[in-house]
Amino acid sequence: MGKMFAIVLVIIALASAYPIARHMYVPPEDISTHGHAIDDQLSDTMAEAGFSFLGAQLVLAFFVWRFSERKDGAKLKHFPGGAKLMVTVAFIIVGAEVFALGVLGQKAWANVYFTPPRPDALQIQSQAGQFAFYFRYPGLDGKFGAIHPDKIDEGNQNFFGLDPANDIESRDDIVSGELVIPVNREVHLLMHAKDVGHSFYVRELRIQQDYVPGLDLSVHFTATKIGRYEIVCTQLCGLGHYNMKAYLNVMAQDDFEKWLKQKASEQ
Amino acid sequence: MSSTTYPSVRAAAAPRVRSAHAEASRSGIWVGICTITMSFMAFISALYVRQGASADWVHIVLPRILYFNTLALLVSSATLEMSRRALPATPEIDGSAVRRGLGWLTVTLALGLFFVAGQYEAWRQLAAQGLYLATNANSSFYYVLTAMHGLHLLAGIGALLFVISRLVVAGNRFRRSTFEATAIYWHFMGVLWLYLLLVLRTKL
Amino acid sequence: MRIKHIYLAGVAILAAATMTSAVPGGGTVSGKITYEGTPAKQKPIDMSKEPSCAKQYSTPTTTETVVTGPNNALENVVVYISAGAPDDPAPSQAAVFTQKGCRYTPHVLAFQVNQQLEVVNDDQTSHNIHPLPKVNREWNKSQPPGTPPIVDKYDKPEFIPVKCNVHPWMHGTFAVLKNSHYSISAEGGDFKLPNLPPGKYTVTAWHESYGEQTQEVTIAGSETKTVNFVFKAKPY
């Protein structure tokens, strides 16, 4: 039985590692300027984790194979070096890993969060509500009209609760159901939650950030590849959570301006 | 089998000689105090976070009666000590032997009840000012904290009642450790209240 | 399946026309609903989050808060007898509210107190129906594709906004009415309340954005009285 355990465990360990080793399941291609740091971090960690995983499982398998159900009178031995060795090794190796990962992680994290958005970044406001994202462009005046929660009227597409009757700034605001941005230009996304907690996640952008009601959060990123990508909600927000998504549409600059004009005419 | 003795066996470290149950009830009460402290810490850190969360923090004036309540609670601790002095130091206490201690205990109980009544009166006064549980964050925390402390104090009153009920009946024997535990708890309630008062005074 | 629903809907409409306290050959109130001013612009609906619906429209469908017709006709206005007519027992036919292409058809569904309401999902996606009544009992149910219709009834008259929690743009109205004399202004804004026994009535017109207006009318015999309503339209 001990031998069988060893065999099964080896098979499991190798089978588990195979899809990883063959890169069968990997994140989609990165289209952001900061993402590569995260990806490197991920693959480094994967290497270290894979090493520890295989190492531990195989050692476990070998020891069980070798030292289980031996005939009586088999001499009991102790691991050379004993506990001290174990502790020291663990401290040195894992400690080193922890430190390395910690520091590297800090760099990758800093790229995303510790650098302020460029002043000329394109400001877009996004609102998450049960169960859709909506995006708002400031329009010609470059100003966002104020949000009046009591004015929200989804039936009339007034998702942000704008008050065009009294608030001039809000009249030229452009509201869209998909996030359209120009390629290679930094976007500063202001995040506003209408009802409960949501989250903004674009796999290709390597960006995930919660919307927290009552908190004005923001993220900034630069998309480097034209295309259409999915924005999904990753924070459980109610019955429609699974269906809360929108599209990120990265366009060439002039296409973007065309789109903006056309959108403005619809408002 | 332990009849055969092996001299080479290291003499096992003997635990304390006092009755294990006395020990248990004491450490039990201290552990209980730890957890109660922890949960009040949670409430109070919640208070701090909530205050930082938004600008709707409005100062409320504490009803003056709180200070009389505080006084009553402190005095009650003193009277409890008096009765502790009065009780014999034996691990088992015989009910009939301790009339003097009983008197002090009753005073303690009375003061405790006065405190509870006073706290309730304080609520009524706030309500009269139109400050209810949901009026604003401050009033919410005031009611929550005082209510929580009140509940714990009621438990203490229950314990006092139990002790008294054991003492009034002559010939009842009960463990002094039970009384000790009650006393520790009661004093803790006093200290906790002082701290809460400080927080309410400074933060609300 | 679908055929059945259309049939049911047909029956319901038919029923609405010919029902109890109505007397054949009685008087009739008819007229036209119009607006003055500029109504709010109806905006295209972005359904990209629900491809199965989006692909049903070549050009994006628009909102329906103010549906207008030629020469200022105003549609989706519920015209009904708010006073003067006795309450009618509920008809046996069910009023059917269909979710199709991530829109509600009809946008405004009128039916009677205690009349059976059937909510049908004709889409390939899961919908949620959340009527927001003030006086009636509230419920909030999802309806995955292929599930039986949701059946319910309301026991108090009320105009109930209906929304789909999954698709924020889906909004409609249940008009729960006391009697069988009601009509919803169709294309051209025309309405007709036939078979009214002689008497003095209050005719009320209700619109989801513009509120309601009332007029008194007296019916003697089998005459036809014309009553027109004009709503003030605001651009915002």
Add this chain to the structure above:
Amino acid sequence: MQEASAQPAHVHAPPEGFLRKNVFSLDHKVIGKQYYALGLLAVCMGMGLSWLMRFHLVWPTTRIPGLELLSKVGAPGGIITPEYYLSLLTMHGTLMVFFVLTNAPFAAFGNYFLPIQIGAEDMAFPRFNMMSFWTTFVAFLVLVLAFVIPDGPPISGWTSYAPLSAVGQDAGPGMGWGMNLWGISIAIFCIGSLLGALNFIATTLDLRAKGMTLMRMPICTWAWFITSCIALLAFAVLLPACILLILDRTAGTSFFIPSGLVVSDRLQPHSGGSPLLWQHLFWFFGHPEVYIAILPSMGIVSHILINSMRKPLLSARVIIYSMMSIGFLSWMVWGHHMFVSGMNPFSSLLFSFPTLTITIPATIMTMIWLGSLYGANIRITSASLFALGFISMFVSGGVSGFFLAQPSIDIVLHATYFVVGHFHMVMGVASIFGVFAGTYFWYGKMTGRMMNEKLGQLHFWLTFIGTYCIFMPFHYLGLVGNIRRYSAFVNDFTGPLMPLHKFITIAALCTGAAQFIFIFNLIYSHFKGKPASENPWEGTTLEWSIPSPPPWNNFGDKHPIVYHDPYQYGVKGSKGDYIMQDSPEPSAG
């Protein structure tokens, strides 16, 4: 006479009558069994729910016959609605985390064996003990009540993030009374657990037999002791959180609800609350809770491993100290659940370091276990198999923690199936393996009959392979970016993943079915199992020095005296290769 005074003056007389003996018993052994039974009931329900969820995920339009009986609204025509999926998800999580992972390894086995292993007659406060079980039981009933009320169970997950959990009915079906019941249930559960933890601590500190110094306590006793210290503080924080949540929902306060929320087209009458406050309070409890679930299993597994290896660990102390440091570190890491939730990005780094640091004690423990296997003579039994399986699971679940501990990688993996795979393996499966091992190991002592080994080992193989088939693929899904808590996979990129999902579901159904072997074994062995001797596994600790099952007062009238460290294996003893803790013969070491 001294050792007598070290014992409680008879804590309770021999119980009389059915109720006192089996239902409202003060006997820690009966209470332990009651906790075990409750855990078993809860785990069956939780597993059933996971079946329904997995089934719905891959065959969303297939009718599940009879499900309509469970909830007409939730599953019209036997098809699960999105909100009912979330209800199942919430109840699965709550049942498993609170009523299984907290009850079974800690409350159940702890209650039964902690007093025995330290040579006590019972817990320090038997009445508290009974109360704590029945409080927990009430909490269970209140939670399950959510299934039968018209509103249905809540849909906000076991983490119940505010404001979704706080605004009430408008947030969706189940968020009315269903959510209230959840809050009340958890609050009650906290009280029960606090009473229990208090009892454990007092008992360990004061009721140890003569010679049972702290360092002579078996490792699992240590684990239970450390766990109760954690529980004492963790649940003391969750309780206030629940109270505040309930007040927000019912009394109109605004602790967690900010201003200007429009839910279901209704402007919410709250202002100024902080949603993050809930997350902080919850995770301040939530992360230690993970260790409340895993530490007892670590202890049990070490205990069993030593016994089946027939030699002591390289160092029991190191294991104990590692468990302590894990317990200590668990208080500084709660923020790693909130990396992307709008916390100050600097604090993310602050939380990241201690989180990574936890890998050090964890690695030390693993290496001690592995190193101890070297040169041993392992007896392969169902118990030891599950113990070895635990190590494997612990490693597999542990390494994925490497990723999630780093904020930058968490950006990509947060809220994906990677997380689900991680905590199911390390917190769920691993600690359940500990429970299985404990059951096969101690069943004889608890019932007087041994469990069937053949069935036991069959159960192990199916469970071991099955759980890997279920939870390893979760990590792959997560890497691609498959989001958790979705009741249907409508995203464009999830299409290609469906085969993998199907595989997982089938594996889950099979593995779940395999658990019936275990349940059958439990019942069958209770009547037909071969009688258990006093010390069937040739163990050294005190539970093996008394009859199986033990008498109502454990040690009869004799009070054990302890002469040795707990694990005197691989030595020349009078009985064989081991020396009992209470045998006065000299130890080799």
